[in-house]
Amino acid sequence: MRGLLVIVLLCMSACDRAASTPDAREERTEPSASESASDESTPRASAGGDGTDTGDADRGEGDSDHDLRVDESPAAPEGSTVAATAARHGFSCRVPSIPIPRPRECVRGESYPACKWQMPAAPLSDGRYRRWRNTIVEHWWGRPSLVTFILASMAEFDRLHPDQVVAVGDLDAPGPRHQTHDRGVDVDLYVLGALLTENAGGGRYPSNYEGKSEEEVEALRVRVLDLAKVLAACANGAVRIYYNDEVVLERFHAWYDAQGFAPNPFGRPMQRHNSLHDFHFHVTIPEELPLHAMDPLPEGTEHPIARIEPPPPPGSAPNLSSRTRRPGEWAAVPRE
Numbered sequence: 001m002r003g004l005l006v007i008v009l010l011c012m013s014a015c016d017r018a019a020s021t022p023d024a025r026e027e028r029t030e031p032s033a034s035e036s037a038s039d040e041s042t043p044r045a046s047a048g049g050d051g052t053d054t055g056d057a058d059r060g061e062g063d064s065d066h067d068l069r070v071d072e073s074p075a076a077p078e079g080s081t082v083a084a085t086a087a088r089h090g091f092s093c094r095v096p097s098i099p100i101p102r103p104r105e106c107v108r109g110e111s112y113p114a115c116k117w118q119m120p121a122a123p124l125s126d127g128r129y130r131r132w133r134n135t136i137v138e139h140w141w142g143r144p145s146l147v148t149f150i151l152a153s154m155a156e157f158d159r160l161h162p163d164q165v166v167a168v169g170d171l172d173a174p175g176p177r178h179q180t181h182d183r184g185v186d187v188d189l190y191v192l193g194a195l196l197t198e199n200a201g202g203g204r205y206p207s208n209y210e211g212k213s214e215e216e217v218e219a220l221r222v223r224v225l226d227l228a229k230v231l232a233a234c235a236n237g238a239v240r241i242y243y244n245d246e247v248v249l250e251r252f253h254a255w256y257d258a259q260g261f262a263p264n265p266f267g268r269p270m271q272r273h274n275s276l277h278d279f280h281f282h283v284t285i286p287e288e289l290p291l292h293a294m295d296p297l298p299e300g301t302e303h304p305i306a307r308i309e310p311p312p313p314p315g316s317a318p319n320l321s322s323r324t325r326r327p328g329e330w331a332a333v334p335r336e
């Protein structure tokens with residue numbers, strides 16, 4: 001166990017950091033600030049106002065014993081409602097055996113935000129995901145159920161498309177980078193090479209579809225669509241994905257509407273947003289989503305205890321977008 005812990009700690013501080021390089025931020029070239037502000041803040045406000053609806057919609061039959069206490073048990077093998085429901089939609093939503101860092105507050109039974117879980121370092125994921133290059137480990141914490149949702153979804157998507165790389169971006173990252181990402185329910189996902197465009201760095205956003213045959217584009221869209229389906233299934237239908245491809249959106253909604261999910265607290269499960277969402281999914285789940293079923297860790301190992309490290313001040317972090325901006329400019333910059 002000690003060896004595994006050392007690996008985890010080493011990777012968190014070294015491997016992952018090394019993989020993160022400074023880069024031009026996606027939001028820098030984005031023209032429409034007001035659109036972003038209104039679009040992101042509206043559902044956020046309504047999610048708060050419709051809190052009871054959110055909970056009701058999310059909890060299916062037989063879920064009463066899960067209630068809302070999703071983040072206090074470090075072992076928490078529950079989440080059977082999500083898993084069982086997801087299985088009915090053709091997908092498995094189970095967290096593979098992987099050590100998930102969390103602070104002592106979680107063990108003591110405290111809830112979010114004192115208790116957050118961190119995405120396990122990418123090298124521990126057997127290639128199921130990597131960390132987005134602009135995301136720092138301090139921005140990889142969220143509600144425990146968000147982390148199990150991501151891990152379960154990545155595992156299932158990897159089973160479907162083992163050669164497709166998905167990068168997991170920011171979870172909780174409040175501050176100038178985002179309008180949201182401050183309630184433990186948001187995550188950005190990058191299906192590298194398969195979405196409408198690519199954030200190639202240096203202010204370049206090449207199309208992933210231009211110059212490709214119809215068959216090639218279709219194959220890419222199938223991957224994107226499959227990820228959306230997996231996310232919806234693993235969220236029990238209570239999900240919102242910002243993504244701009246009309247073709248994927250229509251197909252996804254046709255599939256979604258045929259699943260018989262409970263009413264979605266977010267409205268339509270896929271929504272167009274500003275052009276940042278040409279190259280990534282912004283995914284939001286309800287605060288009440290239960291933990292997903294988790295495969296146990298190997299005998300004698302435990303989930304590592306780690307402090308939630310606050311992110312460095314925006315102006316000081318070399319790989320944060322904000323380093324190139326003055327605070328007064330942030331309001332004019334659209335956020336994810």
Ligand SMILES: [Zn+2]
Pocket residue numbers: 178181186187188281282283336
């Ligand atoms: Zn986002």
